[in-house]
Amino acid sequence: MSVATEEGRTESAETVRKPPRIPWWANPRVGLVILLILLIALFTALRPAFLDTKLTLVPLQSDISVYLVVGLAQLMVLSLGHMNMAVGRMAAMSAFVMGLVHDQLGAGLVVSLLLGLIAGGLLGALAGLIISRTGVNSFVVTLAMDFALVGLITILYTSVTDGVAFPTLPAGMDALRFDTFADYCLGDVCGPRIPLVVPFAVAAALLVGLLFRFSRLGREMLMTGANIKAAELSGIPTKNRIVQAHALSGLIAGLAGFLLAANNGAFSASIGGEFLLPSFLAPVLGGTLLAGGAVSVLGTVLGATLTQVIYKGLNLLQFQLDQLQLYIGLVLLAALSLDRARHVIAERRGAKL
Amino acid sequence: MTRFLRTPDFTLAAIALLGFVVLAFATSGNLLSAGTLGAFFRFLAVPVVIGLSQMVVLAVGQMNLSVGALTGFCAMAAAWLMLEAGLPAPVAVLAALALGLGVGLINGLLVVFTRINGFIVTLATMTIIQGLRYGVNGPDTFQGYSAGLRAFGRASVLGLPVVFLCALVVAGLVGWFFARTVAGRRLLASGGSPFAARLSGISNDRSLVVAHGLSGLLAGVAAVITVAASGSVNASIGDDLLLPSFAAPIIGGVALAGGMVSVTGTVLAAFLVRLVDVMQAQFGINPRWIDLIIGAVVLGAVLLGTVRQRLHDRGSTA
């Protein structure tokens, strides 16, 4: 049933010219890396303590881990072109369940973690279910859910605990908080100075990357985000994909809640309060669009790293709160504009074969 | 007429009216007493204007995360001009409006020239403005400025606060702008289908700048109303405005994708949110429950809207 004649094919080969090689520095990820190096150099020049392992680098890695996972939670629904305005509160509910399971039932670390993640996943699934069944915008649904959960969380904490946090933590959480791999040795060989929470974030990033790059599930989520009508007409169960993406978003948000609880040393009501903006910053800085259909996990890693480096560096420079905010905004704008300039130059070069 | 009955605006109006009547009964008429009713509408003015401010950028498919911070910054600037610089109130008011417009234009120009998503640009400018807002007077409060302005904030005509009437006039103007003026239609065309708009000779870049500028100007209006109605301002003003600014237009039926506006819907939705606030004050409910209730009300409203639509669809095809 081949229709193309041999001539036809050679002819089309003629019109197909070799695509222009895109210069390596045109890759947006490269731009972020360069920016990152520049900033680190700047902060180190101003405050050599920036490269101090114990004071800066170890806590920095813990922070990056938390906010990377937060960014991944948002990335899950950005793939659909949706938003999850309740990431923070899903993380908080999830952490509450972890605390509750441990506190009331005496469950260990693993069981608490798993039950908490399931709770987060269920909340996300609920949001996804409402969105896919009613067709109401995800922004509205998750925003309303956020409002509802804010109230619920305070009420729950006041009725179960002293109102702020659970008094105890499962065994092992302390190690996650304070230890690095350098504290674990095999004979003379000790691990690097990397906090124990880092592998959680790395594993999450790898799994999400795998999901979108290779799995049918992730690809179909992206197709749903790219054009939902065409996806439905191509036989993709779009409603299920929406529910699944939101469920995973909730689950990953739960993991972020857990990591923050580990860093803070408590399952508290305030977990997730600061998650919303960073959750967008990391993926969007990394080149993910809000429109859906395309995501970049590596970009999210770099985006999360960049934001945390900025925060940490400015903190170290001991700015007042207002100046700190001012500079964070300015650095962000400068970073983005530089990135944009690079992109424009690359485009100009690319257009001229 | 039947077409009107099917609009989302009608659903919202019905819910708002019902809520109001129920609340009036539940407070045994207390809500209708002159003082309470006045306060109800006085504090409705800012949510209405701030909702419109967000709606204007939503119309071109953008978001403005800096509206709340900008309102606070303009308010602080106006108070500073009156108290520290000793300028008369009208000048300070004009300056606040100009400041809002200026910052809005900067937002728009940044979006156009850097081609960065407006969400991110305004996120960055929001943090900058928050810093500036705090910089005006640190943690301290401005109060005791222009008596005339404060009297204006408390004045009423026919039992309705003047500031609320101002908000309605602003809403009317915004509605007229989008419905009838060439500039307004161009904004909507850009928001609805940027490529088609470009082919018709409309500059999408200009639409973006105009929308952000207008959004900033409206934030300035909200700032003036805040300064007039509240009698004192500090650096925390505007922090709690961001979510309501989205809630009003979106509950009011404005799509995030751009290309449409609903002024009536936005005003009615702001009214609804205000009702819930008052309920809390009247019954001394734990404010936490209020968040839960607002969330539930929003979800309920959207669900009801969809159900109505479904029933309507079924009815018309059968």
Next chain:
Amino acid sequence: MLVAENLIKTFPGVRALDGATLRVSPGSVHALLGENGAGKSTLVKVLTGVYQPDGGRITLDGDDLRLTGPMDAQAAGIGVVHQERNLIPAFSVAENISLHHLPHRRGVVDRARMRAEARRCLGLLEVELDPDAPVATLSPAQGQLVEIAKALSLENRVLLLDEPTASLTGDEADHLYAVVRRLRDSGRAVVLVSHKLEEVFAVADTLTVLRDGRSVASGEALAGFSQSRVVDLMVGRAYEQVELARREVNAEAVPALRLADVATAHGHRDVSLEVRPGEILGLYGLVGAGRSELAKAILGLGRITAGTVEVHGKPARIATVGEALRRYRLGYVTEDRKDEGLFLDQQVTRNIAVTVWRRLARLGLVPDRAERRLALDFVGKLDIRISTPRQVAGQLSGGNQQKVSLAKWLAADCDILIVDEPTVGIDVRTKAAFHELIAGLAADGLALLLISSDLPETVALADRIAVMSDLRIAGVLDNDHDYPRMSRQIIRMIHAETHAEAA
């Protein structure tokens, strides 16, 4: 006189125009012809300021013309109807028509003048449309007419029409060509891009043929060419249309797809059809007869309110396209490729492979190599012109996009395929290739339901033809491939139906 010389336009990976030349004189209709992807639309866009050329020169009456944007072209008196629809859905018909020059008094839109202008332009086309109706409520054909009216609203010296009749019925196209002739007689220049050569030969005076971005004929009088000569020029070698092989359909076989007295929420009544394995059932009707809606109802995208749908003799309840594909091996190639058929900003390979991920996946993971091999196989089979496998579908020319949306369903390996207007906007050679392909699929035992508004195509391909009119089946005819006879019968059938309705 509009002259474009040696135009060059390069997109990343493709040189769409490679020295194209076009000469159009006032008072003439100029045909711009070429295969899919030859660069016709790109040339139209360069001439109207949408794209800036990388080289070459455009002059109007001898003066250099620099077009930095669509406004410049408008100012120079060049009007255009692009191949793709470009209307604002939420705006009214009148507003869309006047969008580039909204009449106003001190910044306030003058609606009375706007409506009057819309009535005038629609009147030129003899179209009755409510100027206040939102464009979103119009059919594709009506949208097309509004777009044309919009181009007529300015008193342009040059009018470029890029496949204006692709979604119009014969009557509507006739009105359009009457207007085109009137414009020509009043001294304007009209450039017409179309794959319908009969129409082109009926109306055009001169022609330009593009092949791979180069002009292989430019400005010659059309009278000196025969249709087959033009096709040879477009293709680049002597081209002969292959006769389709005749197939035998086993009339005894159990129908692969059978509808019995089906009624739908859309308003279809008493629809009964049968398609046997190896058979092509043509579903012919005028635009708006309800054929696509019927297809969508079968696939669960619309509600079936009465009657039964049977697949291979067993009652089928289909709720989603996914279910149709998995359980019944039933596929649907959509009519509207831009909105429903393609993922414009995704790679071509993914667009083709999306229906087979389920089959390719191992433990939920899709092997890249297998996906690419399968997709490129279809790229070769259908001769889809791509520059790299990573090219996104939105960058392909219209005809190549259509091929991608068909390739997706061929890849899915279905038993039953509903094909909706497969050759709208497709060049002669590809169209013949499509026909051969569709006939080949039937010969391989597929059951095909061919929805088409192209009567010659339907008569050439179908074994039997069901005629649909006003949401009902007016009748089913055995096709004897005698075009004049069949077309007369079908037209009579449609008219009888509408008369019965009126009585």
